[in-house]
Amino acid sequence: xxxxxxxxxxxxxxxxxxxxxxxxxxxxxxxxxxxxxxxxxxxxxxxxxxxxxxxxxxxxxxxxxxxxxxxxxxxxxxxxxxxxxxxxxxxxxxxxxxxxxxxxxxxxxxxxxxxxxxxx
Amino acid sequence: xxxxxxxxxxxxxxxxxxxxxxxxxxxxxxxxxxxxxxxxxxxxxxxxxxxxxxxxxxxxxxxxxxxxxxxxxxxxxxxxxxxxxxxxxxxxxxxxxxxxxxxxxxxxxxx
Numbered sequence: 001x002x003x004x005x006x007x008x009x010x011x012x013x014x015x016x017x018x019x020x021x022x023x024x025x026x027x028x029x030x031x032x033x034x035x036x037x038x039x040x041x042x043x044x045x046x047x048x049x050x051x052x053x054x055x056x057x058x059x060x061x062x063x064x065x066x067x068x069x070x071x072x073x074x075x076x077x078x079x080x081x082x083x084x085x086x087x088x089x090x091x092x093x094x095x096x097x098x099x100x101x102x103x104x105x106x107x108x109x110x111x112x113x114x115x116x117x118x119x120x
Numbered sequence: 121x122x123x124x125x126x127x128x129x130x131x132x133x134x135x136x137x138x139x140x141x142x143x144x145x146x147x148x149x150x151x152x153x154x155x156x157x158x159x160x161x162x163x164x165x166x167x168x169x170x171x172x173x174x175x176x177x178x179x180x181x182x183x184x185x186x187x188x189x190x191x192x193x194x195x196x197x198x199x200x201x202x203x204x205x206x207x208x209x210x211x212x213x214x215x216x217x218x219x220x221x222x223x224x225x226x227x228x229x230x231x
Contacts, residue, residue, distance in 0.1 A: 004165075037222075044122060045166075045209055045222035060219050094166070104213035104220060106156045108168035 002026040004095050004111035012089075012118050018082040022095030022111060029053060029071055033098035034078045035107060036069060038091040046091075050098045050105075051078060085118045092116075123148060123214055124223035131229040132200045139196040142210030142223045150191035153212045157186055157195050160207045160225075169208070170195065195226075202230045 008020035022034070035050035049059035051069040059067055068081045078095055092115050096107040125143045132138040142155060149155060157170040168177055170186040173193060183199045193212075197204055210223035 044224045045211075047220040047222070061217070096166075102154075102156075102171060104153050104156075104211075106168060106171050106211065107220075108158070108166070110165040110167070112163070112165045 002097065002109050004097070004109060006093060006095050006111045006114040008093075008114060008116070010115060010117060012085055012116060013120050014086055014118055015084055018080070018085050018089060018116055018118070020080045020093055020095075020114065020116070022078040022080070024076050024078065028073075029076050029078060030073055033100045033105070034069075034071070035096050035098040036078075036080045036093060037096060037107060037110075038093045039113075040088070040091040043091075045094075048080065048082075048093075050100075052100075087118050090116065090118045122224045123217065123221040124210055124212065126208075126210060126223040126226040128224070129227040129229065131231055132197075133231045134200055134202060136200050137196060137198045138200055138228065139194050140208070140226045140228075142193040142195070142212075144191050144193075144212060144214075144221075146191060147216040148191075148212045148214040148221060149188065149193055151215050153215075155186065155188055155193035156211045157184075158209045158211065160209065161205075166209070197228070200228075200230055204228055205230045 003025045033052045036048040053071045070079045092113040094113040096110040154173045158166045159169045160166040173188045214221045
């Protein structure tokens with residue numbers, strides 16, 4: 001059974017870089033696309049981006065200048081780096097498998113998410 | 121400003137039927153893109169509920185159904201159950217923004 005688990009610091013200082021890892025078990029990350037979605041408190045889900053191991057990446061244009069998604073096939077992990085964070089980046093961050101064969105692509109299964117607070 | 125708009129909340133008694141909408145525009149749902157729906161219970165992973173506007177993944181009860189017309193999609197729950205209390209989000213693609221977009225979310229309460 002495919003399982004995803006997000007991990008990383010729960011508190012990040014403004015202007016620093018938010019770094020999260022998604023550990024995938026039950027399948028190889030080489031097989032599918034993998035994405036990140038976030039949900040700020042009281043707001044809707046926001047697409048961040050996806051990666052297809054080391055071959056293809058796609059980012060939300062509103063975050064593109066600050067975000068990088070990478071894949072470590074040796075550890076079967078996906079990572080998210082978001083630089084120059086502000087309070088507006090406070091959110092629950094989810095990783096999810098992306099079914100790119102669907103039109104439009106859909107997300108699932110998802111991890112349980114991890115809350116990241118940006119504060120000094 | 122949200123791209124896909126949903127009513128903030130709906131409620132119903134056990135056994136009742138509730139429906140709620142996901143209203144988009146000509147650059148997403150109206151452009152012909154399918155809609156997916158997710159169920160999200162607090163402190164759990166969101167779960168795919170409906171894909172391709174009308175299809176249910178295996179294991180999803182047939183009391184959940186989806187539809188689409190014009191620039192809007194709808195999710196219906198017939199025979200509402202207490203375990204259906206959750207937040208529900210629609211998702212599609214916006215060809216103007218060139219991103220996957222989610223709805224504002226609807227909280228379903230079972231009275």
